[in-house]
Amino acid sequence: MIEDFFSPLISEFQITYRYKVHFTKDIFQIDNPVLRNFFISEKKQGLVKKVMVVLDERLIQYHPNLVSDIKNYFQDLETFLQLTGDIIQIPGGEECKNNQELWEFLVNAVNTNGVDRHSYFLVIGGGAILDLVGYVAAVSHRGIRLVRIPTTVLSQNDSGVGVKNSINYQGKKNFLGTFAPPVAVFNDLRFLESLDDRDWRSGMAEAVKVALIKDKDFFHWIESNASALLNRNLNTMANLIHRCAELHMDHISNGDPFEFGSSRPLDFGHWSAHKLEYLTQFSLRHGEAVAIGMALDTVYSYQKDFLSKDDCIRILSLLKTLGFSIYHPMLSDGEKRNLYLGLEEFREHLGGQLTIVLLAEIGKSLEVHEMDLKTIDTSVNFLETYL
Ligand SMILES: NC(=O)c1ccc[n+]([C@@H]2O[C@H](COP(=O)([O-])OP(=O)(O)OC[C@H]3O[C@@H](n4cnc5c(N)ncnc54)[C@H](O)[C@@H]3O)[C@@H](O)[C@H]2O)c1
Ligand SMILES: [Zn+2]
Known part of the structure; x- marks a missing residue:
C-alpha cells in the first residue's frame, strides 16, 4: 500500500x-x-x-x-x-x-x-x-x-x-x-x-513588424499603399488591419499561444520599445516606440551582416514614409545605459534565456541569444544621424 x-x-x-x-x-x-x-x-x-x-x-x-x-x-x-x-x-x-x-x-x-x-x-x-x-x-x-x-x-x-x-x-x-x-x-x-493622426499611424507599426518577420508580399503591399494609408484611406486601412490580424492570429494558433518557450517571435523591435515607452513616460505611443525599436534592430541586423544594406534602407524608408520617427534622444540617455538595462528587463519579462528576434531579410526573421552593446551603440548613433 x-x-x-x-x-x-x-x-x-x-x-x-x-x-x-x-x-x-x-x-x-x-x-x-x-x-x-x-x-x-x-x-x-x-x-x-x-x-x-x-x-x-x-x-x-x-x-x-x-x-x-x-x-x-x-x-x-x-x-x-x-x-x-x-x-x-x-x-x-x-x-x-x-x-x-x-x-x-x-x-x-x-x-x-x-x-x-x-x-x-x-x-x-x-x-x-x-x-x-x-x-x-x-x-x-x-x-x-x-x-x-x-x-x-x-x-x-x-x-x-x-x-x-x-x-x-x-x-x-x-x-x-x-x-x-x-x-x-x-x-x-x-x-x-x-483617431488622431498619431493613433492612426501608431498601429501601422505592428503591421510593418509582422510583415518584416513573416510576409514579404505584405511588406511590398504596405510600401505600395503607403500614401493611401498616410492620407487616411479607410478601405486601405481595413485591408491592412485584416491581413495583420490574420498573421497575428495564425501565429497564435499555430505557434506558442501561451508563450511557454523563451522566444517571442512577434516581439521584433519590442525590447527597446518597452524601455523607451517608460523612459519617455509614455509620451510615445506603443506603436511609435515599436517603430523606433524596429529601426534599431534593423540597423543592428545590418551591422551584424545578417541583413543586406538594401533591405535595411528599404525598411528605414518605409517607416519614415509612414511618418514614424526612427530615433528618439532617450535611446542615448545616460550614455545608453538605460537602453542596455532594457535588454535585461526584457529577459526577465520573458523568463529563461534571452531571445531577441532580428532580421535575415524582409519577411524572414532570425533569433539571437545575446546582443553586443558596442553594436547597439553604433546602431543608435547611425539612427541619430540618419536623414
Ligand atoms: N495584449 C497584447 O497582446 C498587447 C499587444 C500590443 C500592445 N498592447 C498594449 O496596447 C496598449 C496600446 O494600445 P493603443 O495603441 O490602442 O492605445 P491606447 O489604448 O492607449 O489609446 C490611445 C488613445 O486613443 C484613444 N482612443 C481609443 N479609441 C479611439 C477612437 N476610436 N477615437 C479616438 N480616440 C480613441 C484612447 O482613449 C487613448 O487616449 C499598450 O498598453 C500596449 O502595451 C497589448
Ligand atoms: Zn506591440
Whole structure:
C-alpha cells in the first residue's frame, strides 16, 4: 500500500479555444446583426446572462449617442441578456493600466453587479483599456467571458485579436497579467475615423513588424499603399488591419499561444520599445516606440551582416514614409545605459534565456541569444544621424 503512495499521479488534458474576429461597421446600429447574432448563438435555455459594458470615455466625444445606441441595441435581447446598471466609462490610454484604483473599481463592479462566470464583459476601446478589462475579466471568479470591440488600429490588428491582457505594476509594464482568450472580437471600422493622426499611424507599426518577420508580399503591399494609408484611406486601412490580424492570429494558433518557450517571435523591435515607452513616460505611443525599436534592430541586423544594406534602407524608408520617427534622444540617455538595462528587463519579462528576434531579410526573421552593446551603440548613433 505504502509503495502506491509514492508512485506519481499524472494529469494531462487539452483545452481547445476558438473565437472569431468579426469585421463590421457601425456595430450598434439597430439593423446591424453581427453582435446580436453572436449573443443569440451563445443563448442557453432558461438562463438570463448579464453583460457589463466598459467604454473608453474618449469615444463619447466623437460618438455622443454611443451609450443610448448600446442600450437600444440590447433591448431586443432582454429575455436572455441584460445589461448591468449603467454603462461604465473610464479614461483610456496607458494611464488606465497604471492606475490600481481603476482596477479595483472594476473588480468591485463585478462584485456589486453580481456578474458571474456565465456573464460577459463587453469592452470597447483602445489596447490599454482592453488590456485592463481583459485582466479584470480573467481574474474575477477565475474568468468571466470577454468580448472585445477594439477601437484603434493597433488594437484591431494586434492586441485586441490576441490572448494576452495585463496591467502595469511598480513601474513595470505588463507586470501583472494572464493569457486568457476572448470569446469574440468585433473590429468596427467606423471607430477608426475619430483617431488622431498619431493613433492612426501608431498601429501601422505592428503591421510593418509582422510583415518584416513573416510576409514579404505584405511588406511590398504596405510600401505600395503607403500614401493611401498616410492620407487616411479607410478601405486601405481595413485591408491592412485584416491581413495583420490574420498573421497575428495564425501565429497564435499555430505557434506558442501561451508563450511557454523563451522566444517571442512577434516581439521584433519590442525590447527597446518597452524601455523607451517608460523612459519617455509614455509620451510615445506603443506603436511609435515599436517603430523606433524596429529601426534599431534593423540597423543592428545590418551591422551584424545578417541583413543586406538594401533591405535595411528599404525598411528605414518605409517607416519614415509612414511618418514614424526612427530615433528618439532617450535611446542615448545616460550614455545608453538605460537602453542596455532594457535588454535585461526584457529577459526577465520573458523568463529563461534571452531571445531577441532580428532580421535575415524582409519577411524572414532570425533569433539571437545575446546582443553586443558596442553594436547597439553604433546602431543608435547611425539612427541619430540618419536623414
Ligand atoms: N495584449 C497584447 O497582446 C498587447 C499587444 C500590443 C500592445 N498592447 C498594449 O496596447 C496598449 C496600446 O494600445 P493603443 O495603441 O490602442 O492605445 P491606447 O489604448 O492607449 O489609446 C490611445 C488613445 O486613443 C484613444 N482612443 C481609443 N479609441 C479611439 C477612437 N476610436 N477615437 C479616438 N480616440 C480613441 C484612447 O482613449 C487613448 O487616449 C499598450 O498598453 C500596449 O502595451 C497589448
Ligand atoms: Zn506591440
